[in-house]
Every structure is written in structure tokens, then in C-alpha cells.
Amino acid sequence: MPFAPPFAKDDDDVFHEECGVFGVFGNDEASALAALGLHALQHRGQEAAGIVSFDGKQFYSHRALGLVGDNFNSASTINRLKGFAAIGHNRYSTTGETLLRNVQPLFAEFSFGGFSLAHNGNLTNAMTLKRELINRGSIFQSTSDTEVIIHLIATSQAASIEARLIDALRQVRGAYSLVVLTHEGVIGVRDPLGVRPLVLGKVGDAYVLASETCALDIIGATYIRDIEPGEMITISSQGLSSQKPFTHVPSRFCIFEYVYFARPDSYIDHKNVYEARKRIGIELAKESPIDADVVVPVPDSGVPAAIGFAQSSGIPFDLGIIRNHYIGRTFIEPTDSVRNLGVKLKHNANIAPIKGKRVILVDDSIVRGTTSKKILAMLREAGAREVHMRIASPPTINSCYYGVDTPDRDKLMAAQHSVDEMCRLIEADSLAFLSIDGLYRAMNEPSRNNAQPQYCDACFSGDYPIALTDRDNGANAYQKDLFAKCAEV
Numbered sequence: 001m002p003f004a005p006p007f008a009k010d011d012d013d014v015f016h017e018e019c020g021v022f023g024v025f026g027n028d029e030a031s032a033l034a035a036l037g038l039h040a041l042q043h044r045g046q047e048a049a050g051i052v053s054f055d056g057k058q059f060y061s062h063r064a065l066g067l068v069g070d071n072f073n074s075a076s077t078i079n080r081l082k083g084f085a086a087i088g089h090n091r092y093s094t095t096g097e098t099l100l101r102n103v104q105p106l107f108a109e110f111s112f113g114g115f116s117l118a119h120n121g122n123l124t125n126a127m128t129l130k131r132e133l134i135n136r137g138s139i140f141q142s143t144s145d146t147e148v149i150i151h152l153i154a155t156s157q158a159a160s161i162e163a164r165l166i167d168a169l170r171q172v173r174g175a176y177s178l179v180v181l182t183h184e185g186v187i188g189v190r191d192p193l194g195v196r197p198l199v200l201g202k203v204g205d206a207y208v209l210a211s212e213t214c215a216l217d218i219i220g221a222t223y224i225r226d227i228e229p230g231e232m233i234t235i236s237s238q239g240l241s242s243q244k245p246f247t248h249v250p251s252r253f254c255i256f257e258y259v260y261f262a263r264p265d266s267y268i269d270h271k272n273v274y275e276a277r278k279r280i281g282i283e284l285a286k287e288s289p290i291d292a293d294v295v296v297p298v299p300d301s302g303v304p305a306a307i308g309f310a311q312s313s314g315i316p317f318d319l320g321i322i323r324n325h326y327i328g329r330t331f332i333e334p335t336d337s338v339r340n341l342g343v344k345l346k347h348n349a350n351i352a353p354i355k356g357k358r359v360i361l362v363d364d365s366i367v368r369g370t371t372s373k374k375i376l377a378m379l380r381e382a383g384a385r386e387v388h389m390r391i392a393s394p395p396t397i398n399s400c401y402y403g404v405d406t407p408d409r410d411k412l413m414a415a416q417h418s419v420d421e422m423c424r425l426i427e428a429d430s431l432a433f434l435s436i437d438g439l440y441r442a443m444n445e446p447s448r449n450n451a452q453p454q455y456c457d458a459c460f461s462g463d464y465p466i467a468l469t470d471r472d473n474g475a476n477a478y479q480k481d482l483f484a485k486c487a488e489v
């Protein structure tokens with residue numbers, strides 16, 4: 001996952017990346033399957049897409065800025081990506097960070113042959129390692145934390161490719177779900193805490209790795225299981241093998257994947273994301289009931305929770321807001337003024353079901369508060385009598401350093417204001433968030449186990465399960481300094 005360049009934004013000590021990865025071994029149309037898989041994972045990354053394939057003799061690569069459908073829309077592009085094995089990557093970041101040299105999968109020539117790597121997550125000590133590597137003579141090509149892994153492999157003395165990769169990964173900290181392509185096969189690895197998802201599937205004789213099961217569905221692959229936290233799967237002509245090369249630690253999967261990020265039709269750990277979101281809505285209705293006429297979701301992310309809320313409360317569900325699907329997620333907009341415009345472009349009030357009504361408005365989260373404020377104003381303008389906002393997660397009060405795009409704390413509305421203040425600022429009649437225990441109950445846990453939390457919920461709790469080495473030792477500033485020297489224009 002690439003780092004933000006120094007000239008992009010003013011809140012750059014958090015790196016703004018979310019990604020989707022895909023890998024397939026054992027199908028002669030591997031790159032076509034990869035393009036389809038990436039298309040299903042488009043919600044995880046909309047800025048750039050790339051595929052690297054291998055046909056037994058040579059690697060082929062196509063990486064470009066833009067959507068999967070824009071980059072892999074011709075038979076000739078897919079046909080040039082020859083081979084029975086391929087990996088792919090979708091990248092998502094804010095506009096200023098659009099650097100071609102960061103587009104994945106990364107590729108390197110080693111003494112043992114070609115090596116390509118796609119990463120979802122974020123390493124928290126990459127800049128510290130990078131500083132050491134540069135001092136020892138490494139020359140970096142990108143601003144990407146992922147490239148550190150390539151350099152650690154290059155300097156490893158271990159004998160096999162796998163052993164070098166393990167050697168490298170034992171030195172990095174952070175969140176990583178990796179898909180690797182070598183002349184021997186495809187490798188999938190998850191970090192010891194399993195922060196980001198990675199699943200295994202099969203289509204015919206071919207094995208498939210993907211960030212989410214929706215990428216298996218699109219190619220008719222069967223979902224076998226999730227790669228376990230700390231597990232490394234190797235798929236080659238010898239078949240599939242698994243090892244657990246890292247010290248075992250209790251897992252901490254990102255709970256925000258269930259709240260917002262994953263596609264609702266995906267299964268994570270055999271748990272359906274849509275059903276989990278509906279349970280979130282049920283918990284929210286139980287915790288913060290309110291008398292009203294209609295439950296309206298902020299589409300699309302608020303829909304499953306609003307359905308759960310409506311089912312639990314007995315208040316009818318209706319589509320009081322219509323979303324235009326032809327613009328990207330609001331977060332992509334680079335400045336506050338454009339972001340405001342983006343919200344207007346994206347949502348419109350559907351007057352009939354809301355005029356004169358007392359509305360319960362359900363969204364998955366409040367980040368900067370821009371969406372809520374705009375939508376509240378829109379509903380009032382459309383004649384809603386009352387608007388009660390219900391948020392299907394606890395207040396987001398901390399930035400994510402493990403691969404979800406969140407602004408700095410000073411831009412997070414809930415980090416700066418009390419719930420009452422937020423209610424006034426967004427001009428709602430009432431505002432309530434789901435409690436952290438309510439969120440865990442929706443995950444079928446009795447409550448959050450504070451001694452050993454079952455998930456990573458740092459964005460809500462501030463409890464960061466992996467050391468934020470670069471942030472704490474100032475190494476991020478080093479990265480900014482380093483890449484101030486060349487701006488891609």
C-alpha cells in the first residue's frame with residue numbers, strides 16, 4: 001500500500017489507502033479471472049488497478065490509474081497478460097496521492113527470478129526500516145510501504161523464496177494481506193493478527209485468493225475458507241500447502257470491515273457481512289429507540305442497518321434518499337468544498353416517503369460529519385417533520401493506521417465534539433451511536449472482552465493492537481522529506 005506524497009494534503013501523518021487483492025493459480029485464463037475478481041473488489045480501491053501474470057517463462061504486467069473496467073476493458077489487454085497464474089490489486093487513495101510508481105502489484109527481478117507482490121493493509125514500521133535500508137544502500141522506486149518488503153527479501157540470506165519472504169515479514173509490523181506471484185506459484189499471507197481479510201477459493205482445478213468472497217462469486221469459485229491470521233498458503237503445481245511461520249498471537253480482525261468497508265454479500269470467517277450489518281441495526285434500535293414514522297437509510301452503506309432497525313422497531317423502512325451510482329465514494333473528493341459538492345451530487349431526497357414524516361435516518365458512521373450535515377438539510381428541505389439520526393457504529397474518534405482511509409483526529413467530528421454538540425452541528429432532532437458492546441453483540445459476541453478484545457476496533461476505542469512505530473518515532477516525517485525531492489506531475 002503506497003504512502004501519501006508530501007504535497008498532497010495537510011493531514012498526512014495518516015496514510016490514505018484501502019486496497020483489494022486477488023490471486024489465481026492453475027487456470028489458462030488467469031488474467032481474465034483476475035480482472036473479474038478485481039472488478040468485484042472495486043469498492044476496496046478505485047484509484048488504480050493492476051495485474052501481473054506468469055506463463056511459465058515470463059511475467060507480464062499491466063498497471064494503470066483508473067477503475068478496473070477502464071484498464072482491463074479489451075480482449076487484447078487481457079490476452080497480453082498470458083499465463084496460468086496471475087495476481088491483481090486495486091488501490092484507493094485520495095487524489096493527491098495518485099502516483100503511477102505506486103500502482104501495484106509491485107514487481108522485482110531477484111537472483112532467483114521475478115517476484116510480484118500485491119498488498120492490502122498498512123505497515124507501521126515501514127519508514128523506520130526504509131531509513132535503515134537506504135542507509136545501507138537500497139534505492140527505492142516508490143513511496144510505498146510495500147516496497148520495503150521487496151528490499152527486505154533482496155537482502156535476506158535465506159535459501160528459498162518462501163524463506164526469504166518469511167524472513168522479511170518477521171521484520172515488518174502492521175497489517176498485511178499479501179498475494180505474491182513467483183515462477184514457483186502463488187503465495188497468500190495474512191499478518192499474525194489477521195487485521196485485513198483474505199479468503200481461499202477454488203474454481204475447477206485452480207485455487208483463488210481474494211480479499212473478499214464476492215470476488216470468488218463473480219468467477220463461480222467455491223469459498224473454501226479464510227486464510228488464518230499468521231498463515232502462509234503456497235499454491236503451486238504440487239498443490240496447496242500451508243504453514244504458520246510467525247509467533248502466534250490472538251487475532252484482531254478489523255471490525256470496521258463489517259461496519260462499512262466489505263461488500264455486504266461477502267462472507268468473512270463464514271459470517272455474512274449483510275446479516276452482521278442487519279444485526280447492528282437491530283442492536284441500534286434496541287439501544288436507542290425513538291418514536292417515528294419511517295426508517296430511511298443513507299444509501300448504500302446505511303441500508304442493511306436500516307433494515308435491521310426497521311425490523312426490530314416495527315417502523316416501516318423506506319427509501320427516502322436516492323443515490324446516484326455514477327460518482328465515486330465521497331472520500332475521494334480532495335478538498336472540503338469539493339467534498340460538499342460531492343455529497344450533493346451523490347444523494348438526492350425522495351420527497352414522497354419523507355414529506356411531513358418523522359424520519360429515523362440511519363448511516364454506518366460519521367467521519368467528518370459532511371455527509372450527515374448535508375443529508376439532514378436535504379431531508380428538511382424535502383419536508384421531513386423531524387429527523388433522528390442513528391449511527392450503526394460507535395463514534396469514530398481515532399485514525400486508522402492499518403489500512404483504512406481515515407483523516408487525522410482533528411478532522412474527525414466525534415474526536416472534536418460531544419454527541420450533543422454533533423447533534424446540534426448536523427442539525428438533527430436527536431443523534432445516537434451504537435455502543436461498542438452493542439457492536440460486539442452484533443458480531444455474536446456477548447460483549448467486548450476488554451482484557452483481550454476479539455477485534456481491532458482502534459478507530460472507536462483508541463486501543464491500537466500493533467505498535468505505531470513510524471508515527472511515534474517521527475519516521476513518517478523522513479518519508480515526506482525524502483519524497484519532496486521528486487513530484488510526479
Ligand code: AMP
Pocket residue numbers: 260298301302329330331363364365366367368369370371372404405406
Ligand atoms: P463524513 O461525511 O466525513 O462524515 O463521512 C461519512 C460517510 O462516509 C458515511 O456515509 C460512510 O458511509 C462513509 N465512510 C465511512 N468511512 C469511510 C472510509 N474509510 N472511506 C470512505 N467512506 C467512508
